[in-house]
Each structure stands twice: as C-alpha cells, then as structure tokens.
Amino acid sequence: MTNASNDNHLFRPNSYIGRTVPRPNAKRLLNGRGNYTDDTKLPRMVHVAFLRSPYAHARINKIDKNQAIKAPGVVAVVDGHDIAEVCAPWVGVLAHLEGMKSAEQHALAIEKASWEGEPVVAIVASTRALAEDALELIKVEWDILPVVTDMEAALGEDAEIIHESLGDNLAWRRTMDAGDVGASFDHAAHIIEERYISNRHTGVCPESRSIVADFNSADDQMTIYQSTQAPHMMQSLFAKHIGLDTHKVRVICNDVGGAYGIKVHAYPDEFATVALSYMLGRPVKFVADRRESFLSDIHARDHRIDTRVAVTANGEITAFEIDDWTGVGPYSAYPRTSAMEALQVLNFTGGQYRNRNYKGRATVVYQNKTPMSQYRAVGHPIVTMITEGMVDDAARAIGMDPLEIRRRNLIADDAYPTTSASGLPFEKLSHQASLDKLEKMINYAELRKDQAAARERGVYRGIGIATFIEMTNPGVASYGVGGAPITAQDGATVRLDANGNTTVAIGVTEQGQGSETIVAQCVASALGITLDSIKVITGDTDVTPYGGGTWGSRGAGIAGEAAVQAGKALRENILEVAAIMLQTDADSLDICENNVINHRDGEVRMPLSEIGRICYFRPDTLPPDFQAELVATRHYVPRQYPFAFTNGVQGCYIEVDIETGLIAFKKYCVVEDCGRVINPQLVDEQIRGGVVQGIGGALFEECRYNDRGELLNGTMSNYLLPTMTDVPDIEVAHIETPTSESELGAKGAGEAGTGAAAAAIMNAINDALSPLGGKVTQQPFTPERILSAIGKI
Amino acid sequence: MTTEKRLISLSVNGELQAKIVEPRMSLADFLRIELELTGTHVGCESGVCGACTVNINGQTARACTILAVQVEGDEVTTIEGASESGEFRDLQDAFHARNALQCGFCTPGMLMMSAELLTQNSKPCRQEIREYLSGNYCRCTGYEAIVDAVETVAQTRNARVGEQDD
Ligand code: FES
Ligand code: FES
Numbered sequence: 001m002t003n004a005s006n007d008n009h010l011f012r013p014n015s016y017i018g019r020t021v022p023r024p025n026a027k028r029l030l031n032g033r034g035n036y037t038d039d040t041k042l043p044r045m046v047h048v049a050f051l052r053s054p055y056a057h058a059r060i061n062k063i064d065k066n067q068a069i070k071a072p073g074v075v076a077v078v079d080g081h082d083i084a085e086v087c088a089p090w091v092g093v094l095a096h097l098e099g100m101k102s103a104e105q106h107a108l109a110i111e112k113a114s115w116e117g118e119p120v121v122a123i124v125a126s127t128r129a130l131a132e133d134a135l136e137l138i139k140v141e142w143d144i145l146p147v148v149t150d151m152e153a154a155l156g157e158d159a160e161i162i163h164e165s166l167g168d169n170l171a172w173r174r175t176m177d178a179g180d181v182g183a184s185f186d187h188a189a190h191i192i193e194e195r196y197i198s199n200r201h202t203g204v205c206p207e208s209r210s211i212v213a214d215f216n217s218a219d220d221q222m223t224i225y226q227s228t229q230a231p232h233m234m235q236s237l238f239a240k241h242i243g244l245d246t247h248k249v250r251v252i253c254n255d256v257g258g259a260y261g262i263k264v265h266a267y268p269d270e271f272a273t274v275a276l277s278y279m280l281g282r283p284v285k286f287v288a289d290r291r292e293s294f295l296s297d298i299h300a301r302d303h304r305i306d307t308r309v310a311v312t313a314n315g316e317i318t319a320f321e322i323d324d325w326t327g328v329g330p331y332s333a334y335p336r337t338s339a340m341e342a343l344q345v346l347n348f349t350g351g352q353y354r355n356r357n358y359k360g361r362a363t364v365v366y367q368n369k370t371p372m373s374q375y376r377a378v379g380h381p382i383v384t385m386i387t388e389g390m391v392d393d394a395a396r397a398i399g400m401d402p403l404e405i406r407r408r409n410l411i412a413d414d415a416y417p418t419t420s421a422s423g424l425p426f427e428k429l430s431h432q433a434s435l436d437k438l439e440k441m442i443n444y445a446e447l448r449k450d451q452a453a454a455r456e457r458g459v460y461r462g463i464g465i466a467t468f469i470e471m472t473n474p475g476v477a478s479y480g481v482g483g484a485p486i487t488a489q490d491g492a493t494v495r496l497d498a499n500g501n502t503t504v505a506i507g508v509t510e511q512g513q514g515s516e517t518i519v520a521q522c523v524a525s526a527l528g529i530t531l532d533s534i535k536v537i538t539g540d541t542d543v544t545p546y547g548g549g550t551w552g553s554r555g556a557g558i559a560g561e562a563a564v565q566a567g568k569a570l571r572e573n574i575l576e577v578a579a580i581m582l583q584t585d586a587d588s589l590d591i592c593e594n595n596v597i598n599h600r601d602g603e604v605r606m607p608l609s610e611i612g613r614i615c616y617f618r619p620d621t622l623p624p625d626f627q628a629e630l631v632a633t634r635h636y637v638p639r640q641y642p643f644a645f646t647n648g649v650q651g652c653y654i655e656v657d658i659e660t661g662l663i664a665f666k667k668y669c670v671v672e673d674c675g676r677v678i679n680p681q682l683v684d685e686q687i688r689g690g691v692v693q694g695i696g697g698a699l700f701e702e703c704r705y706n707d708r709g710e711l712l713n714g715t716m717s718n719y720l721l722p723t724m725t726d727v728p729d730i731e732v733a734h735i736e737t738p739t740s741e742s743e744l745g746a747k748g749a750g751e752a753g754t755g756a757a758a759a760a761i762m763n764a765i766n767d768a769l770s771p772l773g774g775k776v777t778q779q780p781f782t783p784e785r786i787l788s789a790i791g792k793i
Numbered sequence: 794m795t796t797e798k799r800l801i802s803l804s805v806n807g808e809l810q811a812k813i814v815e816p817r818m819s820l821a822d823f824l825r826i827e828l829e830l831t832g833t834h835v836g837c838e839s840g841v842c843g844a845c846t847v848n849i850n851g852q853t854a855r856a857c858t859i860l861a862v863q864v865e866g867d868e869v870t871t872i873e874g875a876s877e878s879g880e881f882r883d884l885q886d887a888f889h890a891r892n893a894l895q896c897g898f899c900t901p902g903m904l905m906m907s908a909e910l911l912t913q914n915s916k917p918c919r920q921e922i923r924e925y926l927s928g929n930y931c932r933c934t935g936y937e938a939i940v941d942a943v944e945t946v947a948q949t950r951n952a953r954v955g956e957q958d959d
Pocket of ligand 1 (some may be wrong): 858
C-alpha cells in the first residue's frame with residue numbers, strides 16, 4: 001500500500017480532501033425539485049394497497065375476493081397462492097451464522113399470518129384511494145392463534161411454536177468465553193450485576209418505503225424505481241425471486257428521503273409489487289402509508305441484557321459477562337438476517353477496554369411482532385449502553401471518578417495493532433487521546449464543581465461519559481461469506497468528456513449524507529480538476545459499476561477510495577495523451593485546476609478541454625498506433641482487516657427535574673475519530689444527526705405492544721420522535737487516525753453519533769440521580785421511569 | 794367511498810387552476826397528483842410532521858389535513874412557487890451553505906415555516922427558532938444546522954435593514 005501522506009495529489013494544498021464544500025445536489029432539494037420515488041409517474045401506472053393481518057398470529061381459513069374484484073378501478077386482487085406462482089419464497093439465514101434457522105417467507109402470507117401488519121392480499125387499482133376502498137370488500141376468515149410476545153417466554157415449555165417446521169422458537173444462539181472469567185469473579189473486589197433493557201424502536205424514514213416496478217413483457221425488461229440503499233443487491237434479489245436474469249432487471253434509485261438502514265432490506269410488500277408488475281405487464285406503484293410503515297418497516301434494538309462486571313479495589317476491570325436476549329419477530333429478515341444485532345452485541349461489548357476476560361451469550365428468538373433487523377448503528381447503542389453502564393457501575397462501587405476508571409482501562413493509544421478480548425482486530429484507535437480531548441471540550445472539572453454547587457441547591461445534574469467503538473468499512477466477512485448477494489466492494493468509473501468535464505458513476509447511493517459530494521471531492525483531488533467540472537451519478541444498476549450501496553458506514557472509506565483510484569487512473573491516461581501531444585515525458589506533466597501543467601514549475605500547458613477535443617474529434621492527429629482512453633474504472637474492497645473500527649467518546653451534562661422526571665440538556669460534546677476527514681461539515685452533520693437519532697431511542701421512541709402482539713402506537717402522534725425543542729446543540733471534534741489500508745485513509749462516520757448517545761444519556765441521568773439512590777437501566781428513559789427510580793411514583 | 798366529484802378553482806403559485814376532484818382528496822394529494830407539484834411532501838398524513846407545509850393566503854398550513862375542496866378561491870404557494878419567485882432565496886442559500894438538509898424530505902416544509910417565522914419575528918433567538926419549527930420533524934440533521942441557517946438569515950436581513958436605516 002502506498003503511504004497516504006506521500007501522495008502529493010490527495011493532500012496537496014489545493015486538494016478538496018479535508019475541505020468543507022457545499023453539496024451540489026442539495027440545491028434541487030431546496031427548490032422542491034427533488035425526485036423521490038413517489039414522484040415517479042409512468043404511462044398506464046396502477047397502484048397497489050395491501051390487506052394486512054389485523055392479528056399477530058392467525059390462520060387464514062378463507063379469502064373471499066369476489067366483491068373486491070368488481071369494485072371501481074380495480075385491476076387485480078391477488079393472494080399469497082397467486083403471487084407464489086411468480087415470486088419464489090426466501091429464508092433469511094446466512095451460512096456463517098452457524099446453526100441459524102428461519103422459516104420460508106412469502107411475498108404475501110399463505111396459510112397464516114405471523115405478525116400484525118403482515119401483507120396478505122394485494123389489490124391493484126387505478127388509484128391508491130380506489131385500491132384502499134376495495135380492501136374493505138375483502139372477507140378473510142381467520143382462526144386466531146395464541147401469540148408469542150415475550151422473548152424469554154418464547155423458549156418456555158408451553159410456548160406456542162410459530163413455525164412448526166423449526167421445532168421451537170429459537171432463531172440462533174452463540175456463546176463466547178475468552179480468558180478466565182471465573183477466576184476474575186472469584187478474585188474481584190466488587191461484582192456488580194445489572195439488567196439493562198433496550199427498547200424496540202424503528203427508523204421512521206420521513207419518506208416511507210416506496211417502489212415502482214415496470215415490467216415490459218415485449219423486451220422482458222423489469223425496471224424498478226426504488227427508494228433503497230443497495231440497488232445492486234435489490235437487482236440480484238428481484239431477479240432471483242421473479243426468475244429473471246440480472247441484466248433484465250434495472251434498479252433505479254433517485255432521491256431517497258431518509259433510510260438509516262431501514263431501506264437496506266428486502267420487504268415482502270416490495271417483492272409483491274414487483275411480482276404484480278410482472279403478472280400485469282404494466283407499472284405498479286407501492287408507497288407505504290405511515291401506519292403500514294410502523295407495522296412493516298424493520299424494527300430494531302429490542303434487547304434484554306443481564307450483565308456482570310468484576311473490578312479490583314484499584315479500579316482495574318477484570319471481567320465482563322453478558323447474557324443478551326432479543327426477540328426479532330416471526331421471520332429473520334432477508335437477506336441480512338435478524339441476528340446481526342445480537343452478533344454485534346456479543347462481539348463488541350467491552351471492546352474498547354484492555355480486559356481479556358469476557359464471557360457472553362446471545363439468544364435470538366422468534367415472536368409475533370414486526371420483524372427486527374439492521375437499523376443505523378446496528379447493535380452499537382446496546383453495546384455501548386451495557387459496556388459503559390457496567391464501567392460506571394464499577395466506578396461507583398469503588399468510588400472512582402468515571403473518567404479515571406476509563407483512563408485506567410481503555411486500550412492505550414500506543415498498543416496497536418491489537419485485538420479485543422472477543423478477538424476483534426483493531427488497526428489503530430485513539431481512545432486515550434479522544435478522552436483527553438473530550439475532558440477539555442466539555443470542561444469536566446468545571447462541570448463537577450457546578451454539579452456539586454447545584455446539588456447544594458437541591459438541583460440534580462449529572463455528567464455522562466460514553467466511550468465507544470464503531471464498526472465501519474465492512475469487508476466480505478459481514479455478508480459475502482455467508483452467501484448473500486451483497487458486495488463489500490465498490491467501483492467508480494470516471495470519464496472525461498469532449499469539453500473537458502468529468503462524469504463519475506459509482507456504486508454507492510445518496511440519502512443525504514453527501515455521498516455524491518465526497519466522491520466528487522475524491523475524484524477532483526486525485527485527478528486535479530475543480531469540483532464544478534464534475535457530475536456524479538449514483539443509483540442506477542444499468543449505469544454504475546457494481547457496488548454495495550450505502551450502509552454500514554462504508555461510503556467514504558470504500559467508495560471514496562474507489563473514486564480516488566479511478567481518478568488517479570484517468571489522470572495517468574490523460575497525461576499519456578498530453579505527453580504525446582506536447583512531445584514530452586508524461587512524468588514531467590501534471591493536472592491542476594482543469595489544466596495540464598508542468599510538474600516542475602506549474603506552467604499551464606493545455607486545458608483538459610483541448611485533450612477532450614483532440615481525443616474525441618481529431619484522433620487522426622495522434623499517432624496511428626495510439627488509442628487514447630479517457631475512461632477509467634477502479635474498484636476497491638478492504639482486504640487486510642475485516643472491517644475498520646473507529647472510536648470516540650460522547651459526553652453530556654444534563655439536569656433532571658426530580659418533580660417531573662424531565663431532562664434538560666446543558667451540554668453535549670462528541671469526539672470522534674473516523675480517520676481521514678474528507679468534508680468536515682458533512683462529517684459533523686452525520687455525527688449530530690446520529691446523536692439526535694440516538695437521543696430519540698434513549699428518551700422517546702418505543703414500539704409499544706400489548707400482550708396480543710398488537711402495536712399500540714403506530715402513528716407519528718403517539719410514537720414520539722425528537723423535535724427541535726427536545727435536543728441540544730452538539731459540539732463535535734475529531735481526532736484523525738487514518739487507516740493505512742487505503743490511500744485515502746477514511747473510515748466511516750455515519751453511525752457513531754447514534755451508537756453512544758443512549759449510553760451517555762443513561763450515565764448522565766444515573767450520575768444525577770446517584771445522591772437519591774436511583775438508577776435507570778431501561779430505555780426509553782421516560783419521566784415516569786425516572787420518577788419511579790427515585791421512588792416518587 | 795367515493796362521492797360526487799366537484800369542480801374547484803384556486804390560484805396555485807400565481808396560476809389559476811380549475812380541476813374536478815373528489816371531495817375526499819387532500820390538498821397535499823391535489824398538489825402532488827393533480828398539479829404534479831411534487832415538492833410538497835407527505836410524511837405522516839396526519840398533521841404531525843410538517844413535511845407538507847404550504848402557504849395559503851399568506852399563512853402556513855398543513856396540506857395533508859386540508860381537503861382540496863376547502864381551498865376553493867384561495868391563493869396557495871408551494872415550494873416550487875416560492876423558489877421561482879425567489880421570495881426566500883436567502884434562506885435556501887443559507888440552508889445550502891450550512892448543510893441544513895440531508896435527505897431534503899423535510900426541507901420544503903422547513904423553509905416555508907422558517908420564512909413565516911422571519912416575517913413575524915425578525916430577531917428570533919435560537920430558542921424561539923426551535924419553538925417555531927418544533928412541529929416540523931427532521932430525521933436527518935439533528936436540527937442544529939437548521940437553527941444556524943435561520944439565525945444567520947435573520948442576522949443578515951437585520952444588518953441589511955440596519956444599513957438602510959443609517
Ligand atoms: S404529511 Fe402533513 S404534517 Fe405530516
Ligand atoms: S433532511 Fe432528511 S428529514 Fe430533514
């Protein structure tokens with residue numbers, strides 16, 4: 001690998017790497033000229049609405065479609081049996097999650113429905129309103145079945161078995177035992193046990209899931225407009241399950257109104273929409289309404305974790321032990337499964353600490369609720385809540401300052417490369433430097449004084465610190481090795497046109513993070529051109545190189561590197577032509593601000609527009625044996641490390657009103673190390689947006705179910721999201737520890753904010769409540785839970 | 794179920810429109826489907842999120858909770874109209890410079906509300922900005938950048954007014 005700092009293009013003074021530039025593609029959104037999937041309108045397009053199961057678990061005895069088919073505007077009424085003839089079922093398991101089992105799942109339920117909201121019948125009509133009208137005319141005879149809701153009861157002797165073919169409700173279980181946990185607990189000065197509960201919540205994308213499928217039977221082409229994070233993955237899946245060759249399926253992803261991991265999964269209603277278009281030979285649109293989104297979008301984070309931590313009298317943490325339970329709905333999600341969250345909880349807990357003794361068990365069970373799977377920061381909020389909760393528990397037990405215990409136990413900055421107790425490889429992290437920076441930034445010593453003074457006045461304030469690790473730049477180990485059609489690589493094609501401008505096509509997608517902007521910054525810097533001369537194309541499987549899309553904090557690190565390498569390759573190609581035209585050596589030339597220049601003195605020799613003109617219109621003036629190539633494609637996949645870990649620390653200062661249980665933020669700081677920062681503003685805004693999503697899960701958001709498995713709050717008025725007045729301004733700072741695996745050195749930053757917010761807030765609340773002997777360990781930390789923790793209610 | 798369609802006429806972004814609509818059609822659907830003004834977004838269909846905010850006769854309103862037949866004879870401005878007239882170009886520029894949008898789905902509604910705030914209160918403090926916009930959800934930005942952008946525009950407009958006064 002080349003050493004990044006030696007490359008004069010990426011890091012020379014006028015490079016765009018490390019510079020805040022505004023996002024060119026944001027302008028159309030500001031003018032109301034975005035193009036989201038629901039904005040797509042095609043000739044002969046019809047609309048689908050789904051009859052969804054009103055019960056969490058019920059046998060479908062009979063479906064009477066006769067009245068519905070006669071309703072005004074109705075084009076088709078289709079049930080599970082009909083759709084199964086054109087869309088093959090799937091099973092959401094991956095080979096590397098040994099022992100995992102799940103049941104066959106269909107686009108529309110056959111025989112029985114297993115969660116409230118599972119799609120059962122599809123009605124296609126000329127408008128969505130008419131399709132919804134006709135839904136009321138369908139008669140389904142149901143046999144209501146006993147439900148499984150509680151995750152631990154799911155494995156009880158008398159639990160209803162959701163899928164008989166599986167034998168029980170266990171989806172997957174894995175254990176881990178590193179070092180000597182038993183001996184550590186035997187010799188510990190203190191052992192602290194605690195149960196933590198992470199609440200089920202969901203992404204609530206402002207733009208709900210949307211898809212338009214357009215099958216043209218004349219040329220056997222399926223064109224799909226979809227709000228998705230992973231167009232090539234969806235292309236493979238739609239092709240496979242409808243039975244088309246992949247080149248006959250084109251997935252186009254225009255503007256996406258928020259995704260956060262929710263739109264990286266294959267959903268039954270979206271398969272049904274594609275199947276319906278195939279059956280009808282015309283465009284079919286499905287846009288989930290808000291209630292269907294709450295019932296059918298992936299939920300996440302529903303975990304119950306028993307923890308145990310051992311600490312010596314002088315503050316050395318000598319063992320962590322966890323037992324994690326999670327209920328993931330009735331089916332494992334496809335194709336990423338519903339076990340990744342538990343896997344990451346098991347693998348990542350305690351990963352920032354030196355301790356070598358770690359024991360854990362993760363149990364994933366099926367239940368009759370909406371399926372769970374990956375949502376922004378997969379598992380990390382749980383990992384960080386329990387890890388940093390345990391560390392604060394240990395600190396309190398021995399009377400040590402929370403910063404001090406972390407300082408003693410975090411992996412030292414000069415200890416790399418190293419591994420965690422669970423075996424995670426760490427290339428280079430900066431826990432100590434990050435903690436030092438946060439201490440200054442938040443003004444820790446002053447806050448402690450303020451806290452003490454406030455307590456004198458009967459005001460309860462608390463400081464919460466949460467260090468974290470974050471998995472980014474996932475390599476093939478995440479999904480590819482398990483057999484899923486999910487590529488870890490990304491590719492970029494860079495083309496110089498006849499006027500000297502550049503087009504980049506790349507496999508990642510844009511959901512507002514700024515993917516297209518950072519790709520442009522990478523290409524511009526590597527190639528030597530200005531940003532305004534670049535156009536970036538994403539989200540079209542017919543056009544872009546094969547790529548994984550945008551998830552797992554992979555855009556900057558993986559696609560950014562592909563863009564850099566493609567830009568460099570095109571620069572070489574251009575300089576080869578220029579050298580011939582200028583009758584000099586390519587090594588003596590360079591490109592800067594859209595001109596070929598002398599490497600030595602910077603003298604402008606020729607604009608790129610001249611290169612374009614000659615190569616495209618007057619190649620006769622070039623030597624007969626020379627063919628110019630003004631296009632270059634490069635791919636990149638990390639190989640040395642299975643993923644690039646990042647790290648950081650969040651700190652907040654809050655005040656708890658012990659009469660109302662309400663929380664007010666007084667300060668919120670984040671120090672984050674995502675390696676090379678390409679665009680500081682975009683990174684900071686990823687962190688801020690991420691923190692606020694974390695605050696949502698910590699304080700407000702919860703999918704609440706009754707014991708019949710019915711969702712009680714499936715609207716935006718009773719599922720609470722953080723609003724502008726609920727959240728603080730957030731100060732963000734960086735330590736930059738580039739990965740040496742790539743020339744660019746970037747790691748991911750999209751999930752770090754979300755991953756540690758709940759932990760920081762929980763620790764702050766518990767710090768505030770400690771004089772009152774109260775403690776909260778169940779999210780969301782509602783006023784009610786806070787008041788009951790201090791015995792007020 | 795459907796009842797008889799009705800003819801409505803109104804002004805949208807300065808253009809007179811006459812259309813026959815079902816009485817149950819929301820203004821948001823009317824704008825998006827009938828007039829193809831897709832800049833008005835629908836996030837919750839229930840008046841909670843603010844994504845569908847438009848301006849009716851000089852006041853913001855949530856187009857998802859109003860029926861198209863209710864705006865008969867009214868003057869409606871959407872993000873498309875406001876963008877073309879340039880009435881809050883400075884807000885759009887400030888949002889752009891400060892990256893006060895990510896996916897952009899909330900943005901048209903945020904801009905409509907921010908513009909209204911600044912006509913009512915030319916010197917809002919950060920808390921006042923947060924309160925005025927608290928009915929508009931943004932799932933991406935964490936809100937701070939939006940507050941910054943609105944604050945910047947208020948300051949710039951005031952500085953301009955100050956210069957004129959001098
Ligand atoms: S769509 Fe109108 S307020 Fe949400
Ligand atoms: S920018 Fe995505 S919701 Fe506000």
